Amino acid sequence: MGAREPIVIKPDDIDPRFDWERGIPSPGHGAVDFEERVDFRRLHRYRLARARRALADSDLGALLCFDNNNIRYLTSTSIGEWARDKVARYALLAGDSEPHLWDFGSAAAHHRLHAPWLPRESCHAGMVGLRGTVPPSAGFMRRAAEEIKDLLEANGVADMPLGIDIGEPPMIFELQRLGIEVRDGQQTLLDAREIKNRDEMTLLNMAAAMVDGVYQDIFEALKPGVRESDIVALANKRLYEMGSDDVEAINAVSGERCNPHPHNFTDRIIRPGDQAFFDIIQSYMGYRTCYYRTFNVGRATPVQIDAYKKAREWIDAAIQMVRPGVGTDQIAALWPKAEEFGFANEMEAFALQFGHGLGVALHERPIISRLISFEQPIEIKEGMVFALETYCPAQDGISAARIEEEVIVTNDGAKVITLFPAQELPVANPY
Numbered sequence: 001m002g003a004r005e006p007i008v009i010k011p012d013d014i015d016p017r018f019d020w021e022r023g024i025p026s027p028g029h030g031a032v033d034f035e036e037r038v039d040f041r042r043l044h045r046y047r048l049a050r051a052r053r054a055l056a057d058s059d060l061g062a063l064l065c066f067d068n069n070n071i072r073y074l075t076s077t078s079i080g081e082w083a084r085d086k087v088a089r090y091a092l093l094a095g096d097s098e099p100h101l102w103d104f105g106s107a108a109a110h111h112r113l114h115a116p117w118l119p120r121e122s123c124h125a126g127m128v129g130l131r132g133t134v135p136p137s138a139g140f141m142r143r144a145a146e147e148i149k150d151l152l153e154a155n156g157v158a159d160m161p162l163g164i165d166i167g168e169p170p171m172i173f174e175l176q177r178l179g180i181e182v183r184d185g186q187q188t189l190l191d192a193r194e195i196k197n198r199d200e201m202t203l204l205n206m207a208a209a210m211v212d213g214v215y216q217d218i219f220e221a222l223k224p225g226v227r228e229s230d231i232v233a234l235a236n237k238r239l240y241e242m243g244s245d246d247v248e249a250i251n252a253v254s255g256e257r258c259n260p261h262p263h264n265f266t267d268r269i270i271r272p273g274d275q276a277f278f279d280i281i282q283s284y285m286g287y288r289t290c291y292y293r294t295f296n297v298g299r300a301t302p303v304q305i306d307a308y309k310k311a312r313e314w315i316d317a318a319i320q321m322v323r324p325g326v327g328t329d330q331i332a333a334l335w336p337k338a339e340e341f342g343f344a345n346e347m348e349a350f351a352l353q354f355g356h357g358l359g360v361a362l363h364e365r366p367i368i369s370r371l372i373s374f375e376q377p378i379e380i381k382e383g384m385v386f387a388l389e390t391y392c393p394a395q396d397g398i399s400a401a402r403i404e405e406e407v408i409v410t411n412d413g414a415k416v417i418t419l420f421p422a423q424e425l426p427v428a429n430p431y
Contacts, residue, residue: 020410024417025202026209029243029284038285043199044076044117047192051093054192061160062094062152063185064175069361070165070189072286074099077115079107081246087131087168092148095155102126102144128171136170145174152180163188194357194365195383200287201408204358204385207284208406208417210242211291214280215420222295222428224272228252228265235280244282248362251279251292258400259393260342261352272298275307275394277402286360290387291418292404296427307394308401308425314353314390315403318368322380322388322407322414328368329377331355335370335390342393346371352391357384358406384409401425 027037051074055063065071071091072078083089083104092100100122103111108125111118127134128141136142152158162175163185172182196204214235221234232250239247252265254276270276277294294311296304317334338349346369355368366378366386389404403422407414 020412020415024205024408024415026205027202029206038199038202040076040199041117043197046197046199047073047076048099050192050195051189052096054188055093055163057191058163058188059161060163060183060185060188061157062092062155063163063165063188064148064167065091065093065165065185065189066167067165067186067189069286069359070186071101073189073193073360075101075115075118077101077103077111077118078245078286079104084246085131087166088127090126090128090144092151094151095157097151097155098122100124100151129168131168132170136174141168141171141174142177145171145178145180148175149178149180165189190365193359193361195381196359196385196408197383200359201383201385203285203287204289204406204408205417207244207282207287207289208291208419210239210244210284211280211282211289211418212420213242214238215278215291215293218278218293219295219426219428222270222276222297224270224297226270227267228254228270228276229267231278232265235278239280239282244284245286246283248281248283248288249279250281251277253277253402254297256398258402259398261391261400261402270297273301275300275304275399275401277400279402279404281362283360288358288360288362289406289418290356290358290362290389290404291406292389292402293420293422294401294403294425296425298427298429298431300425300427301394301396301399303395304399304401305425307392307399308403311390311392311401311403312423314392315388315405318355318388318390319405319407319414319416322409323412324380324382324409326380327377328355328366328373328380331368331380331388332370332373337370341391351389353389355386355388357386359385380409382409382411 066087074091088104090102098119102124108123111123112120128144161181161183163183165186231252235250236247254270255274274297279292318331321331335353338346343349350371357364385408387406391402393400405416406418
């Protein structure tokens with residue numbers, strides 16, 4: 001089959017960039033008749049148009065998605081945290097067609113009733129084995145592969161490669177058995193998700209506003225005798241009360257656990273003078289936060305304050321560098337080498353001086369790191385949204401400071417959307 005004709009994207013499918021002279025909105029979470037908030041149908045058209053354009057620009061004929069983040073991006077559907085690790089749902093975007101969705105049992109019937117932006121005939125019940133619990137010999141994967149092959153043929157792309165984002169080997173083998181050439185489709189979908197429209201920016205800003213509020217609660221609750229796990233419980237409760245659809249993870253790290261960073265939480269009791277940092281990873285309407293803050297409990301020592309100042313200097317330098325046309329290598333070069341803050345190499349220090357895109361996934365483009373960015377630089381573009389995070393161990397050998405800011409790339413620089421005060425080290429409940 002020859003090359004396809006370029007897809008023409010209608011003006012109302014991709015709206016113009018936001019008017020940067022105005023603030024990024026952070027509206028209430030309910031629908032109202034007296035102001036425009038998030039337009040979810042515009043959001044669906046935009047995401048689908050981006051995916052179609054990325055597909056047309058690739059060598060692929062179709063995209064088969066098992067990654068829930070990509071499924072949501074293509075179909076504007078979700079069945080919640082339950083589906084996170086089941087590999088139970090999948091979607092197909094073939095050529096210029098509407099996406100087809102195979103969902104878990106009765107969820108398909110629910111979509112036919114409540115998701116009118118998807119053609120009824122595109123919503124199917126499907127199941128390929130629940131990560132092997134139902135063995136491939138039962139034939140569900142073979143049946144799914146044959147159904148996918150029929151749709152590829154119906155859309156004239158059966159002789160073109162099929163891109164898959166993630167997949168179980170038996171499913172890939174069934175597609176190959178039918179003569180389908182399977183390739184990596186994740187890069188194509190990351191191309192699509194790279195630039196956010198006004199609705200995505202608004203949702204990301206709303207998600208960040210929720211965490212602003214949670215940090216106020218943490219600041220007030222942080223005192224001797226409280227456990228790391230108590231703070232995690234407090235944050236989960238508050239986020240779900242505010243409308244979070246998934247609290248993916250909360251790091252709560254205090255005292256001697258700060259150095260090196262363990263990326264978790266425990267039941268450790270917080271003590272006077274502890275340095276403590278937290279990361280809140282959650283989503284609102286599918287759009288994620290990754291938002292660190294560091295506090296001291298009651299009092300702070302000079303070395304703890306110094307560590308915080310250094311972490312702040314490193315992140316401020318990165319924010320100042322952000323603008324369209326800058327390379328991720330230029331930002332990474334501003335940060336200290338791994339050996340300069342106590343680690344053997346950049347792999348061991350990965351994600352401590354770090355930047356990563358945010359959207360329907362926690363990690364999108366661009367990735368910014370001394371481990372990657374010098375060899376694989378990416379150009380910063382208007383409309384990207386990403387987090388920048390820094391880490392500095394204290395000279396006492398146990399404490400450390402961790403700061404993270406989320407930024408939207410405007411036409412002339414970065415706009416920070418994580419607003420809980422962090423220019424100076426906050427001391428909770430001082431005495």
